Amino acid sequence: MTLNTQREKDPLQRRGSTPIPPAHFYKHLSWTRDPRPPGSTQPDPEQPRLQRRHPPLGQSASYHPGDKSLHYHTHWSSDSDDDSQSDSDCVYRVVLLGDHGVGKTSLAGIFAGITEKDEHPGEDTYERTLTVDGEETTLIVMDTWEKDKLQVEDASSQDDCLKVGSAYVIVYSITDRSTFDSAAELRITLRRTRQAENIPIILVGNKSDLVRSREVAVEEGRACAVVFDCKFIETSASLHHNVAELFEGVVRQIRLRQDNNEASQQRRSIYKRKESLTQKARRFLDQLVARKNQRMAVKVRSKSCHDLAVL
Numbered sequence: 001m002t003l004n005t006q007r008e009k010d011p012l013q014r015r016g017s018t019p020i021p022p023a024h025f026y027k028h029l030s031w032t033r034d035p036r037p038p039g040s041t042q043p044d045p046e047q048p049r050l051q052r053r054h055p056p057l058g059q060s061a062s063y064h065p066g067d068k069s070l071h072y073h074t075h076w077s078s079d080s081d082d083d084s085q086s087d088s089d090c091v092y093r094v095v096l097l098g099d100h101g102v103g104k105t106s107l108a109g110i111f112a113g114i115t116e117k118d119e120h121p122g123e124d125t126y127e128r129t130l131t132v133d134g135e136e137t138t139l140i141v142m143d144t145w146e147k148d149k150l151q152v153e154d155a156s157s158q159d160d161c162l163k164v165g166s167a168y169v170i171v172y173s174i175t176d177r178s179t180f181d182s183a184a185e186l187r188i189t190l191r192r193t194r195q196a197e198n199i200p201i202i203l204v205g206n207k208s209d210l211v212r213s214r215e216v217a218v219e220e221g222r223a224c225a226v227v228f229d230c231k232f233i234e235t236s237a238s239l240h241h242n243v244a245e246l247f248e249g250v251v252r253q254i255r256l257r258q259d260n261n262e263a264s265q266q267r268r269s270i271y272k273r274k275e276s277l278t279q280k281a282r283r284f285l286d287q288l289v290a291r292k293n294q295r296m297a298v299k300v301r302s303k304s305c306h307d308l309a310v311l
């Protein structure tokens with residue numbers, strides 16, 4: 001299996017002529033604009049396409065629930081040159097990580113709008129274009145992680161999972177402490193694999209509906225996120241609670257980091273040109289103060305780790 005890892009830092013800029021990555025990894029389920037005029041009764045020329053409405057991911061999502069021109073469809077796209085596929089130029093891979101049974105597939109299914117359990121058996125990669133804060137972004141959600149394979153024969157494909165993501169969602173079940181421990185280990189593994197990169201990682205405590213079987217407190221999840229410098233949210237795939245917020249949050253985190261990277265690059269180049277000795281001294285002092293205030297920063301982070309709309 002050859003994975004396109006060229007986009008580890010930059011978003012995949014998919015044009016009509018750009019093939020999307022290997023078929024078995026990219027069996028897409030996607031939102032696509034119907035090329036027919038609104039209200040048309042003509043059959044849709046594009047096949048295969050499931051002619052039905054895609055259920056909204058969540059009430060707060062800024063999709064287009066009333067837009068009849070949007071259709072949910074499946075397609076195999078290893079050699080796609082379908083320009084109508086997405087209006088968005090930015091495509092990001094989001095990799096779901098976590099132990100067996102924590103709810104990864106259920107969360108991915110809600111993202112993809114799969115309403116019946118066995119509707120798409122074997123599917124493990126889903127694509128959907130979301131409009132978040134008025135801007136379109138396409139996410140390819142990969143549910144390909146299999147923890148057991150990390151040590152055995154297919155370790156390379158698991159390794160690839162850790163390398164190709166533009167963002168990571170690490171899921172544990174709030175009813176199973178061992179999955180929480182695994183989530184922490186996964187965070188460490190990720191840190192090792194993607195050391196220098198500022199990629200969004202969201203820790204997700206799923207099955208929040210199972211209140212009586214809870215083994216991991218919300219505070220523990222939040223504390224873990226603070227320690228491991230990632231975002232945190234609790235979800236219930238069963239109740240569709242916070243699932244839209246999760247994927248919208250992923251989009252926001254990707255954008256925020258991009259903006260931040262661009263801004264700091266600009267700042268650095270301006271600094272290089274203009275920085276005087278006094279400024280250098282001031283920057284040095286600032287860094288010293290910042291280090292002293294690290295404990296303060298942890299406090300601030302602990303307040304914001306559950307807010308997926310800020311860095």
Ligand SMILES: Nc1nc2c(ncn2[C@@H]2O[C@H](COP(=O)(O)OP(=O)(O)OP(=O)(O)O)[C@@H](O)[C@H]2O)c(=O)[nH]1
Nearest residue numbers: 099100101102103104105106206207208236237238
């Ligand atoms: N009560 C409850 N059950 C859930 C929730 N999410 C998933 N489940 C159930 O947990 C079981 C496992 O869910 P999956 O989505 O298959 O979990 P997974 O992480 O994909 O598991 P693997 O495919 O084995 O890695 C299924 O029976 C789901 O119905 C949830 O939020 N609440």
